[in-house]
Amino acid sequence: MRQAGRYMKEYRAVRAQHDFLTLCKDADLATEVTVYAAETLGVDAAIIFSDILLILEPMGLKLAYTQGEGPVIGNPIRHERDVKKLKSVIAKDPLPFVSAAIRQTRRALKPEIPLIGFSGAPFTLASYMIEGGGSRHFIKTKMFMYTRPDLWHALLQKISAALIQTLNAQITSGVQAVQLFDSWVGCLSPADYAQYVLPHSQRVIQSLKPGVPVIHFGTQTESLLELLKKAGGDVIGLDWRVNIKAAWQRLGTIAIQGNMDPTLLFSNSTEIRRQVRRILQEAENRPGHIFNLGHGVLPQTPVDNVKVLIEAVKEMSAR
Amino acid sequence: MRQAGRYMKEYRAVRAQHDFLTLCKDADLATEVTVYAAETLGVDAAIIFSDILLILEPMGLKLAYTQGEGPVIGNPIRHERDVKKLKSVIAKDPLPFVSAAIRQTRRALKPEIPLIGFSGAPFTLASYMIEGGGSRHFIKTKMFMYTRPDLWHALLQKISAALIQTLNAQITSGVQAVQLFDSWVGCLSPADYAQYVLPHSQRVIQSLKPGVPVIHFGTQTESLLELLKKAGGDVIGLDWRVNIKAAWQRLGTIAIQGNMDPTLLFSNSTEIRRQVRRILQEAENRPGHIFNLGHGVLPQTPVDNVKVLIEAVKEMSAR
Numbered sequence: 001m002r003q004a005g006r007y008m009k010e011y012r013a014v015r016a017q018h019d020f021l022t023l024c025k026d027a028d029l030a031t032e033v034t035v036y037a038a039e040t041l042g043v044d045a046a047i048i049f050s051d052i053l054l055i056l057e058p059m060g061l062k063l064a065y066t067q068g069e070g071p072v073i074g075n076p077i078r079h080e081r082d083v084k085k086l087k088s089v090i091a092k093d094p095l096p097f098v099s100a101a102i103r104q105t106r107r108a109l110k111p112e113i114p115l116i117g118f119s120g121a122p123f124t125l126a127s128y129m130i131e132g133g134g135s136r137h138f139i140k141t142k143m144f145m146y147t148r149p150d151l152w153h154a155l156l157q158k159i160s161a162a163l164i165q166t167l168n169a170q171i172t173s174g175v176q177a178v179q180l181f182d183s184w185v186g187c188l189s190p191a192d193y194a195q196y197v198l199p200h201s202q203r204v205i206q207s208l209k210p211g212v213p214v215i216h217f218g219t220q221t222e223s224l225l226e227l228l229k230k231a232g233g234d235v236i237g238l239d240w241r242v243n244i245k246a247a248w249q250r251l252g253t254i255a256i257q258g259n260m261d262p263t264l265l266f267s268n269s270t271e272i273r274r275q276v277r278r279i280l281q282e283a284e285n286r287p288g289h290i291f292n293l294g295h296g297v298l299p300q301t302p303v304d305n306v307k308v309l310i311e312a313v314k315e316m317s318a319r
Numbered sequence: 320m321r322q323a324g325r326y327m328k329e330y331r332a333v334r335a336q337h338d339f340l341t342l343c344k345d346a347d348l349a350t351e352v353t354v355y356a357a358e359t360l361g362v363d364a365a366i367i368f369s370d371i372l373l374i375l376e377p378m379g380l381k382l383a384y385t386q387g388e389g390p391v392i393g394n395p396i397r398h399e400r401d402v403k404k405l406k407s408v409i410a411k412d413p414l415p416f417v418s419a420a421i422r423q424t425r426r427a428l429k430p431e432i433p434l435i436g437f438s439g440a441p442f443t444l445a446s447y448m449i450e451g452g453g454s455r456h457f458i459k460t461k462m463f464m465y466t467r468p469d470l471w472h473a474l475l476q477k478i479s480a481a482l483i484q485t486l487n488a489q490i491t492s493g494v495q496a497v498q499l500f501d502s503w504v505g506c507l508s509p510a511d512y513a514q515y516v517l518p519h520s521q522r523v524i525q526s527l528k529p530g531v532p533v534i535h536f537g538t539q540t541e542s543l544l545e546l547l548k549k550a551g552g553d554v555i556g557l558d559w560r561v562n563i564k565a566a567w568q569r570l571g572t573i574a575i576q577g578n579m580d581p582t583l584l585f586s587n588s589t590e591i592r593r594q595v596r597r598i599l600q601e602a603e604n605r606p607g608h609i610f611n612l613g614h615g616v617l618p619q620t621p622v623d624n625v626k627v628l629i630e631a632v633k634e635m636s637a638r
Contacts, residue, residue: 143586
């Protein structure tokens with residue numbers, strides 16, 4: 001997750017020349033930073049350089065990334081008319097530059113390195129659309145959901161339709177897996193998730209072209225794991241708040257991804273290696289464990305510690 | 320939690336005259352807002368008007384509350400010398416104004432209304448001390464913990480010693496229960512909680528004067544519940560992210576408090592009543608359930624909806 005990012009000086013050099021959205025939309029640049037990050041770090045899989053929110057633009061929202069504040073939506077969804085105006089069936093490929101970057105990256109990467117495509121999941125995208133950006137308590141989002149369930153479901157249906165198009169376009173373009181980021185869904189109670197979100201995530205996952213595994217990811221989802229599995233996916237992403245063994249026992253037969261705390265990458269090699277060993281021991285070398293962080297690499301992370309982590313995982317895990 | 324707060328216009332009127340810390344330190348004013356909130360809302364218990372961070376001042380930290388940004392510590396803990404300078408045994412009563420407010424409030428409240436005292440728990444207090452205020456990722460806190468475990472434990476021992484003094488002073492002054500707020504402990508993995516936090520919370524709880532129940536509260540603690548119980552407390556606080564029935568089954572024989580999402584108070588009476596009914600049904604009228612929100616009342620909450628909630632709980636719960 002976030003393999004290419006501000007924690008790498010080579011990435012910052014590219015960003016000094018181009019703003020974030022330009023970088024996402026330029027297939028050559030997106031290819032360059034994706035391949036550079038994967039090769040420099042020596043990871044077992046590459047994730048395409050892109051953003052979970054890009055699909056908002058072809059749906060009709062004004063998306064900008066401000067320094068320090070993250071994404072801002074210029075025309076957030078507040079009223080019935082906003083939902084009605086949203087476009088959900090856009091084109092055969094709503095984000096052609098992502099598809100182009102995937103095709104180029106696939107050609108540039110070693111054949112044995114799988115490439116992962118992705119998008120935000122319906123709830124997380126709806127939260128950005130309604131809040132107009134990031135949020136702490138998701139009050140506007142939940143108000144929309146609680147007081148206008150009819151509109152909420154209409155909104156999530158439109159988002160889902162657009163998501164199915166972009167994820168299938170990514171699959172057609174050559175990714176070996178797709179990851180659905182429901183990054184903020186952990187703000188919901190299990191009852192609310194089941195009622196307001198699950199049917200939509202399920203529809204998206206069931207509508208994807210077969211043959212490509214789906215990684216279903218969220219944070220703070222410790223109480224939602226069984227429901228995330230029910231919504232679908234071949235791999236369930238776990239954040240660091242859960243014991244990986246206990247979570248896997250609850251989930252049963254399914255692959256898992258996780259779950260080291262990204263802040264550990266600010267510590268030192270002794271502590272990183274100790275915690276990698278702990279997680280691998282908890283996972284008991286069971287097949288179907290994709291070692292990963294529990295969330296994205298944080299901007300100020302020392303890149304050398306990321307390399308320590310990757311070396312440690314390769315050294316200590318069953319090959 | 321946060322019975323008296325910015326969501327009440329009478330409280331805002333008092334705050335217009337006095338800043339937050341003045342209000343906390345003036346026993347007459349603290350008594351007034353505590354009693355007013357409890358009587359106006361018609362709750363079954365009152366929580367003393369105070370703050371989880373007040374103990375930081377007698378320990379030697381400079382505490383201020385800035386508009387919109389919350390608490391700020393002027394001299395945060397960053398180095399070994401900062402930990403050494405911290406005072407941990409201060410006086411028989413490190414916060415005499417809290418004790419005075421408790422005595423006055425106890426006299427002013429109806430005898431059948433229990434009064435709850437509280438403080439922040441060791442981890443949550445340490446996080447404010449190290450970050451210098453609120454935090455999103457707790458990077459400085461975790462770095463301190465991961466790279467200097469010796470200093471970390473020394474810091475938490477000092478915090479714990481001070482906490483034991485203030486909580487026992489509150490008990491002596493006449494509260495009927497105390498609540499330990501480990502509000503941000505949910506940012507930790509279970510392994511880190513067990514290693515870095517549990518022994519300290521346990522020591523605090525075991526050192527409290529007997530006869531007064533302890534409510535042990537945190538948020539995002541879905542994976543930590545068994546460990547919170549092991550650390551101690553007669554009541555475990557649950558946030559809304561967990562199904563109350565499933566959590567209670569895991570916890571076994573212990574009282575629980577929770578767990579409605581505070582953002583629901585921005586919705587309407589239909590939705591509030593529906594969710595109160597759901598939570599009460601999940602709790603199955605089992606004795607030992609204290610109905611509460613899963614976290615504090617948010618500042619912009621409509622006060623009428625808080626009253627709707629309290630009415631609904633009284634009407635629908637077994638008496």
